[in-house]
Amino acid sequence: MRYARVIVGMNHPQTDRVFDYHIPEAFQDEAKEGVRVIVPFGRRNTKTEGYILSLAEESEIPLEKLKDILEILDDGRPIFTPQMLHLAQWMKEHYFCTLNQCLQAIMPTGIKTKSTWQVLLNEAADVSACKGGELAVLEALKEMGGSGALSELEKLLGSGVKNAIQQMQKKKILYLKQKMIRSEYKMEQRFYSINNHTSLWENTIKKVETDKRLSGQKKLLHLFKEKSEISLEEIKKSGIGESPLKTLLKKGILKERIEQIKRAVFSLEDYEKTTPFFPTAEQRAAIEEIEYQIDLEKKNPILLHGITGSGKTEIYMQSIAKILAMGKQAVVLVPEISLTPQMMERFISRFGQAVSITHSRLSAGERLDQWKKARDGEISVMIGPRSALFMPFSDLGMIIIDEVHDNSYISDITPKYDAREAAKFLAEDTGAVLLMGSATPDLVSYHKARQGEYILLELKERTGGGTLPKMQIVDMCKELEEGNRSAFSQILQQEIAINLEKAQQTMLFLNRRGFATFVSCRSCGHVMRCPECGISYTYHAKEDILMCHYCGKTVESPRNCPECGSKYIRYFGTGTQKIEEEVRRLFPRANVLRMDLDTTMGKNSHNQILEAFRKGQADILVGTQMIAKGHDFPNVTLVGIMAADTSLNTGSFYASENTFQLITQAGGRAGRADDSGRVYIQTYQPKHYCITHAAEQNYKGFYEEEILLREMMGYPPFGAFCSVVVSGEVEEDIANAADVLGGILQTENRGNSYFIMGPVPAMLFKFRGEYRQRILIQGHDEDPLVQFVAKCVEKGEQKVGKGIHLQLTRNPLNIV
Ligand code: ADP
Ligand code: ZN
Numbered sequence: 001m002r003y004a005r006v007i008v009g010m011n012h013p014q015t016d017r018v019f020d021y022h023i024p025e026a027f028q029d030e031a032k033e034g035v036r037v038i039v040p041f042g043r044r045n046t047k048t049e050g051y052i053l054s055l056a057e058e059s060e061i062p063l064e065k066l067k068d069i070l071e072i073l074d075d076g077r078p079i080f081t082p083q084m085l086h087l088a089q090w091m092k093e094h095y096f097c098t099l100n101q102c103l104q105a106i107m108p109t110g111i112k113t114k115s116t117w118q119v120l121l122n123e124a125a126d127v128s129a130c131k132g133g134e135l136a137v138l139e140a141l142k143e144m145g146g147s148g149a150l151s152e153l154e155k156l157l158g159s160g161v162k163n164a165i166q167q168m169q170k171k172k173i174l175y176l177k178q179k180m181i182r183s184e185y186k187m188e189q190r191f192y193s194i195n196n197h198t199s200l201w202e203n204t205i206k207k208v209e210t211d212k213r214l215s216g217q218k219k220l221l222h223l224f225k226e227k228s229e230i231s232l233e234e235i236k237k238s239g240i241g242e243s244p245l246k247t248l249l250k251k252g253i254l255k256e257r258i259e260q261i262k263r264a265v266f267s268l269e270d271y272e273k274t275t276p277f278f279p280t281a282e283q284r285a286a287i288e289e290i291e292y293q294i295d296l297e298k299k300n301p302i303l304l305h306g307i308t309g310s311g312k313t314e315i316y317m318q319s320i321a322k323i324l325a326m327g328k329q330a331v332v333l334v335p336e337i338s339l340t341p342q343m344m345e346r347f348i349s350r351f352g353q354a355v356s357i358t359h360s361r362l363s364a365g366e367r368l369d370q371w372k373k374a375r376d377g378e379i380s381v382m383i384g385p386r387s388a389l390f391m392p393f394s395d396l397g398m399i400i401i402d403e404v405h406d407n408s409y410i411s412d413i414t415p416k417y418d419a420r421e422a423a424k425f426l427a428e429d430t431g432a433v434l435l436m437g438s439a440t441p442d443l444v445s446y447h448k449a450r451q452g453e454y455i456l457l458e459l460k461e462r463t464g465g466g467t468l469p470k471m472q473i474v475d476m477c478k479e480l481e482e483g484n485r486s487a488f489s490q491i492l493q494q495e496i497a498i499n500l501e502k503a504q505q506t507m508l509f510l511n512r513r514g515f516a517t518f519v520s521c522r523s524c525g526h527v528m529r530c531p532e533c534g535i536s537y538t539y540h541a542k543e544d545i546l547m548c549h550y551c552g553k554t555v556e557s558p559r560n561c562p563e564c565g566s567k568y569i570r571y572f573g574t575g576t577q578k579i580e581e582e583v584r585r586l587f588p589r590a591n592v593l594r595m596d597l598d599t600t601m602g603k604n605s606h607n608q609i610l611e612a613f614r615k616g617q618a619d620i621l622v623g624t625q626m627i628a629k630g631h632d633f634p635n636v637t638l639v640g641i642m643a644a645d646t647s648l649n650t651g652s653f654y655a656s657e658n659t660f661q662l663i664t665q666a667g668g669r670a671g672r673a674d675d676s677g678r679v680y681i682q683t684y685q686p687k688h689y690c691i692t693h694a695a696e697q698n699y700k701g702f703y704e705e706e707i708l709l710r711e712m713m714g715y716p717p718f719g720a721f722c723s724v725v726v727s728g729e730v731e732e733d734i735a736n737a738a739d740v741l742g743g744i745l746q747t748e749n750r751g752n753s754y755f756i757m758g759p760v761p762a763m764l765f766k767f768r769g770e771y772r773q774r775i776l777i778q779g780h781d782e783d784p785l786v787q788f789v790a791k792c793v794e795k796g797e798q799k800v801g802k803g804i805h806l807q808l809t810r811n812p813l814n815i816v
């Protein structure tokens, strides 16, 4: 092939298309689909990293105008499999971003070639004509010793420096040079062996045996009596210094071999091999259905709905074993926060070296090595968070998504892909089985399963036969009536005291999500809601008003409860810190740990706090939903959910669903081993269907009620949302731009198929120095809705001024 169709690694919409390049003779064999290259780009032929999408015999551009590929990276080994290129294309169309952004998300992190510009002074040039800004550049460069990075000069002298540099470049006072920086993260291991081809050998042996000064060399040579090849680590471990080794190498007595190694993320010796359990009847039925799907030509996604402890993980592992026996590979996605040592252990103990793990606590090099193991067929199972979907496996047979309801499957950076949607595409494209599991599936997935779009498999019993903990609802309005104004009900206080007495552990949850502050009555539990959207109002302290973040309706904040007239109006938003303080006051002798965003800023602090608690270093753990997931705490027998209402009134239609999930997960923390677990759900709305069903662990009951509400309001799965955030640095400009876009949406909305809400100030009104307004658009079917909004955004972009960004998000998670 003579030509390569290349995507360049830049993010401008104008460069988001393929460019043809000529393949020089020398690269004929290496230039392949999916390979990383360096190409000259633009008028100045700036060196740029690019990716070959395909090869071609012909090009529409005449040969003399085509540029040559300059360099082939990664020894010509593709960085993208054909499946990953398909996935990137799909993501681009589905999430409205550039193909390059999708390729970057798929590519291992940190390996992209970075380029910088050096500014160099031409010593021989005449600088007498320099003036103003040029003099400043001259001064700075002299200070830097004649050359410096362009970025450094810009930082020093402001962005206006570019002009001066351009002028000086014309006058040949200075010139620019591009520098490419590549992080390879290569890890090498050095090995040494005896160089038999040397006649010096005999002499040396004799010499080191007799000469005391050569005891280091002697010790080193003696090592080779037992092994013909020894690694540098082993030599160091034997207490031999560098110098004997250097000497013997120099003399040619020893020779060196360098091997590229891929770092391991665990050592197999730490794990005992386990064999599969004999499946329970429920498990067997599920496994049989999965096997049936494996053999099908056209497969259906499978939703595995099973209560905590019902043996879902065991089903995953037995299904994976089937896939491996067929010579195929599997990916297991888990929320990062659930990727605990216990979770890893189960997979490693079962599959040994065939499995690897990737997560954000590993270094970029370690992660790259796991990626390479997948590419080179050295492993067959990869476990990790959403990005593990992008492993370059050659024959993917199964994708498992554990805790499929988890919001961390949606990327919060561009491309804002939903790994569940991407997994569905990838499974269809590769013919892999898609297996999703949860104790509390998200409503949309469960609805699809009930409609027959997914296969529904259910596990209703715990494998050990144990029971779920007893859950009790505590009416906090009643507590107030009885004169208890503390955040702790009387019963919870008593129970904590009992646990301290028995040296058993307690977990206290505060289901605080996002930034919402809602308003409710502490006497009757009434929550102030928007009458149009059914969503709870958010309190804005500055203006002392309540606002619906769907439609923008505002009302004055009430002095008395509109339901019962009580003056006990409460502005929710109590933090974990306050709860911690109160626990310490009530139980001064208890050891208390707190875990929330503030205490988990450090890289590994999240796991450290949980491990400390697991090891019994504290009696009480106070935390947000972070502590609800994954970890097994055998000594926790009491769980208190401080105010279930906080997550029930987040101002989002997901609130009930999220609260149900949280209560169920939190409950699962208590007494997994025996039946002594107690859970107390404190709430001002004890009759709310979400609370009552969660207390009974009745997912179906909850689903039946919630789905009716969704249907009535046209919320997913019966409708779809799409949001556009208008952001910019000038508050007035973005308000105007948002109005312009709102106008376009209204005009284009012929036949009123769509419901347009806003613009309203976004929940995070000011974020990283930018003001943000948000428009929410609701429609019946997702794809036409998104097409419609995309069209309007395109029109809007032409009308709004520079410096204003319009960002479209499909299925926005943070609807407030
Ligand atoms: P889940 O993933 O649904 O929460 P797990 O797979 O963690 O459930 O299973 C709960 C416990 O039961 C685990 O300790 C697991 O080792 C054990 N287990 C799973 N399947 C069986 C089985 N068939 N027989 C006995 N124990 C099992
Ligand atoms: Zn009231």
Ligand code: ZN
Binding pocket: 530, 531, 532, 533, 534, 535, 548, 549, 550, 551, 552, 553
């Ligand atoms: Zn509203």
